[in-house]
Amino acid sequence: MAGTGEGKKEEPDYKKLFNFPLIRHTDMPEEMKVETMELCVTACEKFETNNESAAKMIKESMDKKFGSSWHVVIGEDFGFEITHEAKNLLYMFYGGRLAICVWRCS
Amino acid sequence: APQNIVRYSFKERSYKSTSVVDQMAVHFVLEGNLLHQDSDEARRLRAKEGDDSGEDDRPDSVASKTDKKEPKLTNQFNFSERASQTLNNSLRDRCCQTEPPPRVTFSDTANQWKTYDMYEMETEKQEKNKDKQNATPKKENDNSKKKMMLIETQSDTITKVLKPAKILERMCNQNICDDIAQDFKYFEDVSDEFRDQKGTLLPLWKFHYEKAKLSVTALCWNKKYQDLFAVGMGSYDFSKQGHGMLVFYSLKNSAFPEYIYPTSSGILCLDIHELHSHLVAVGFYDGCVAVYNLKEEGQEPVYKSTAKTGKHTDPVWQVQWQNDDMDNNHNFYSVSSDGRVVSWTLVKVRYTNTLIIHLCLDSNSRCLSFTVGGTSFDFHKHIDYLFLVGTEVGQIYKCSKAYSTQFLETYEAHSMAVDAVKWNHFHPKVFISCSSDWTIKIWDHTINSPMFTFDLNSAVGDFAWSPYSSTVFAAVTTDRTVHVFDLSVNKDQALCQQTVVSKKKTKLTHIDFNPVYPIIIVGDDQSCVTSLKLSPNLRRTPKGKKRQELPKGPETEVAKMEQLLRLLREPDPTTV
Known part of the structure; x- marks a missing residue:
């Protein structure tokens, strides 16, 4: 991972290019999707170095907005298998390195 | 109290003055109910009560009748409480189960290369x-x-109003020059009938752009739009070189050029692409070659050679478009005094979605170097690789594109610089050359000596083969004269020698035939271009046997020339 990071440094162009949020998978309705995506971007920008705080912020905001029991995972390198309520999952990339998975399951 | 109080009386419906205002205000009145027991009233009451007691049997009736008796008051502090218990509703149990919201399982792996790939795709x-x-x-x-x-x-x-104005300008010019237009289309000089073989030239329009005080150095008709021709301007006086100008005139508007391109260096030659008539190749005095695109706006050439791309180091004397090469790139050749013949190609390079075309030297380096400067060249009409180069010292080289160092043939043609050399349009072997040494020579490229030599008694500036006959050509000399020859009619003398400009100082520099109409244009060194119509005698097709028209076509033209040549070859060539 460090290697790829260095590779990116060599190509600052790519870093700039890949700075946009990119939704990998979602089954949310459009409106919810946009809102969640924006929230994720805001959180990741706010806590650039602290994924935990970012995840916390996302989870709490989501709980407030859409009701309880949301789960958030943010990281660079992980695998996961989750069960979520239908229409309540967003899996996206951000900033060229972060993967963010937000889902609801009670 | 005031004396003048007026009050409205509703009863009488008018204002009435009230003289007296009641000064007394009663705040509280309470009538007492005590009586003195010895008073009359008490006695009377007592007497009355005595009466009443007698009638006590029916007190209610009296009380209700008189209503004088006080009503009986209930004691409002006297409550009695009552309670009762109703039955409670019995409780019932009720159950139901909803379906849980649908759940989906989702799994994935997030890592760097996956994110990278996704971003790449996106x-x-x-x-x-x-x-x-x-x-x-x-x-x-x-x-x-x-x-x-x-x-x-x-x-x-x-x-x-540019466009309407342009149309209007053309209309005006057509109306003003109506007689010229009529002459151009219909006038045939009847006196030719009596003049035997001689012919005349009828001056038509004159094209002059007053801002260009330059010498006409190049003329070229547009092959596609036959009324349009290009004029290159510069200077042949090499001590007075300055700017140049490329202008386009239309026969439809003789007053003002259609296009004007000022250039920083004098133009010496130009050529319009035969198929893509918006492309014009231009050679400059400073050694540059450039390509103008008439479709593009702006005054600058679209492509221009630079020192980096190997421009000529001396004036470029002639440029000529070639057929597109195998990659469909446009290409042209140029010849210059620096002794090189260079092939230029407009290479299309696809570079990040934009087409950039630039001039480049042909990689095969079809670049011929001579020890002497070239002044003119011409490519063979049919044999692709063959071409002629005229030089400053008067020699003409027959060259091939295949060999860049050797010449196939060298003709000791002239004693001065060869001004122009051109292949015949029809006959594949014949070419012509002219020079400042006053002569025009016609050659068979297989024979080392000229077939014909004409001395015009003045430096020959330029000549042109006619597009309609293999034996007709016209030349201009510096003494203001246009010479028109038809070898099939008279192979010793010009059919027409006519002075076409009146000013004594003027020199004629260039000439070109219109590809379709029987007119020629002649440029002089006062930036003026004159168009002339050939009289019928000058473009007569040879009559076979008494008014019998010979079949037309290139074969006939070739045969005509061939016949002439045979005449020369077989008998002792006295003219050579």
């Missing part, structure tokens, strides 16, 4: 979209450009 997609959008926004851009143009034109009233 950017690609976006770029593709951009490409697609670029196509459409371009139109929009065009539209907006047009809009901008419109806005600009709205602000600028002159450009707004």
